[in-house]
Amino acid sequence: MTEPFITSLDPYEWDSEGAVAYEAAVEAINGVVGAYSALIAQEREQAEPDTAQISEWRQRQAECQQVRMGIDPGDRGRVRAVRDEYGTRLRSLRELMAR
Known part of the structure; x- marks a missing residue:
């Protein structure tokens, strides 16, 4: 019988602060993707419709997805930078949506 896949994973230590920061970063990215969808x-x-603008927003959505997939939860500095960057971007997009 083969071992379950989970037994081959390296152990990873989480603390609540790191977990919350990572989740906040992912949610900020998700918010930006959603804002692009609304736009x-x-x-x-x-x-x-401005098809060039739509294409640009779709490209930015794809970029967001790449960033989301590439975040290392253990890299606290990167997690913080992503959370800050995408939080700022989300606020800007919400202002654009309100126009």
Whole structure:
């Protein structure tokens, strides 16, 4: 019988502060992806949608997904930088959506 996959994983130590920071960073990225989705939907509703803008926002969504997949929960400095960067970006996108 083969061993379960989970037994081959390296141990990883979490503390609650690190776990919360990582989750906050991931949620900030998810918020940005969602904001781009809302902007795309708004643009599609226009009489003449700006397809170049829609393509740019889709590309930015893909970039967000790459960042999200690449975050190392153990790299606290990177987690903090991502959380700050995407929190700021989300605020800017919300302002853009309100126009």
